[in-house]
Amino acid sequence: MTETSTSQPKPINIAVIGGGSWATALTKILSDGNVQINWWMRSAEDVKNIAQFGRNPSYLSNVQINLNKVKLFNNLTDALTDVEIIVLAVPAAFISDALKELNAEDFAGKIVVSAIKGMIPKENVLVTQYVEKKYNVPKENILVIVGPCHAEEVAMEKQSYLTIGGYSLANAKLFAHLIRTRFVKSSVIKDIDGAEYCAVMKNIISVACGIARGLNYGDNFQAVLVSNAMQEIRRFIDAIDPMQRDLSSSAYLGDLLVTSYSQFSRNRTFGNMVGRGYSVKSAQMEMNMIAEGYYAVKCVHEINQKYGVDMPITEATFNILYENISPMVEFQLLAEGMK
Numbered sequence: 476m477t478e479t480s481t482s483q484p485k486p487i488n489i490a491v492i493g494g495g496s497w498a499t500a501l502t503k504i505l506s507d508g509n510v511q512i513n514w515w516m517r518s519a520e521d522v523k524n525i526a527q528f529g530r531n532p533s534y535l536s537n538v539q540i541n542l543n544k545v546k547l548f549n550n551l552t553d554a555l556t557d558v559e560i561i562v563l564a565v566p567a568a569f570i571s572d573a574l575k576e577l578n579a580e581d582f583a584g585k586i587v588v589s590a591i592k593g594m595i596p597k598e599n600v601l602v603t604q605y606v607e608k609k610y611n612v613p614k615e616n617i618l619v620i621v622g623p624c625h626a627e628e629v630a631m632e633k634q635s636y637l638t639i640g641g642y643s644l645a646n647a648k649l650f651a652h653l654i655r656t657r658f659v660k661s662s663v664i665k666d667i668d669g670a671e672y673c674a675v676m677k678n679i680i681s682v683a684c685g686i687a688r689g690l691n692y693g694d695n696f697q698a699v700l701v702s703n704a705m706q707e708i709r710r711f712i713d714a715i716d717p718m719q720r721d722l723s724s725s726a727y728l729g730d731l732l733v734t735s736y737s738q739f740s741r742n743r744t745f746g747n748m749v750g751r752g753y754s755v756k757s758a759q760m761e762m763n764m765i766a767e768g769y770y771a772v773k774c775v776h777e778i779n780q781k782y783g784v785d786m787p788i789t790e791a792t793f794n795i796l797y798e799n800i801s802p803m804v805e806f807q808l809l810a811e812g813m814k
Contacts, residue, residue: 486511486544487653490554492573493564494521495764496534496626497590501564504629506541507656513546515554517573522547535630551576560586560650566765567593567602574610582610586646588618588639592674592730593767594774601671615643618650621670621726623733624659625740632658638726640667662726668716670726673708676789677731678768679775680704681742683792684735686802688743689750696810700788701735703813707786711775714782742768749795750802773797787812 487510491502494516502514516522524532526547529540548554551573555561561582565573570591587610589602598605603617618641629635637654639661641647647663655661664670683704684697692700708731709722722728734740745766748758755769776793779786791809794800 484509487560488513488558489560489562489653490515490558491562491564492551492554493590494518494531494533495564495566498562498564499531499535499538499540500626500629501562501590501620501654502540502545503538504654504656504659505562506544508653510544510653511546512544513548513554513556513558515548515551517549519549522549535626538630552581555581555585558585560588560653562588562590563602563606564590567591567767568596568765568770570602570605571595577610579611582606582612584616585612586616586618586650587612588620588650589671590620591767592621592671592678594675594771596770596774599774599778601668601675603667603671615641615646617641617667618647619667619671619674620654621674621730623725623729625733625737627739629659635659636725636729637661638670638724639663640670640726641665642667664726666718666720669712669718669720672712672715673722673727674730675767675771675775676704676708676711677734678742678766679772679789679792680708680731680768681734681740682746682749682766682768682772682796683788685740685743685746685748686750686792686795687746687806689747689752690802690806692806692810697735699813701731704735704788705731707784707788710784711779711782711786711789714784715778742766745769746792755796768792769796 489510490513491498492515521533529542530536587606591602595605606612622636622638624635624637639647639651651661651663741764745758772793791805795802795805
């Protein structure tokens with residue numbers, strides 16, 4: 476009689492690209508499963524510290540990294556060797572530079588997951604669109620992570636919810652399973668473009684909410700601002716990628732709400748500083764973190780030149796950040812037009 480094998484299935488090999496908070500949080504989540512992770516980051520000093528102490532000294536330093544499952548890299552090509560899944564967790568403004576040494580062969584046959592809620596500046600394309608075109612990654616091998624999930628709360632193991640968007644539901648379900656833990660629930664959707672555009676837009680709205688707070692507008696105004704923002708997001712997404720979608724689900728509305736109200740939202744923090752009188756440059760320098768909404772608002776503004784969608788919140792935010800118009804003046808005009 477043949478004995479039934481009880482051996483563990485072969486681990487899935489994953490590369491995580493990026494050394495910031497979200498990359499650290501994702502590494503923590505993924506390392507709970509049956510995986511081996513190649514974690515690449517630019518800072519050699521951080522790699523050295525994590526290898527020695529099991530903690531990222533620059534971001535989420537309270538998170539303990541399981542070094543039995545995580546191997547650290549400074550060389551990106553080496554990090555991608557023999558992996559099945561690549562997770563991109565670098566700010567959108569820097570993704571081109573981070574991947575500049577790679578070519579299509581490095582991505583061949585691999586699932587690419589964008590954990591980036593931003594757009595490529597100047598090119599005005601989503602990260603998934605950039606990867607597809609630049610590295611010839613087939614659509615069915617591209618996924619996105621969306622939904623309300625701040626890295627800081629993941630670090631504290633607070634209950635969190637993630638949605639995986641993909642053209643291939645089989646690949647989406649595979650990755651959704653990998654990130655599911657006792658404190659992270661996951662689901663899948665096929666609306667990859669709509670979910671990604673919404674993730675970009677919610678960062679813009681979060682900056683606007685921060686500006687409003689910095690100007691001393693209250694909770695009543697912010698509730699109206701977010702309500703109007705959801706309508707603005709719907710108009711924009713319906714124009715650029717029309718299809719039936721439920722924007723009230725957590726992948727869309729949930730993500731908008733958490734980034735608009737949370738103390739952990741870097742976009743809201745950035746906007747708050749601008750509303751209080753900081754210049755854009757001084758706010759960016761003091762934060763020492765990337766607010767994706769700053770870059771996204773220019774991309775969306777330029778894209779909308781083609782579509783002509785009514786987007787008063789986006790335009791007000793663009794005018795403040797790029798045209799140096801007074802936040803007080805812009806928000807007085809914005810408030811008058813809200814319902």
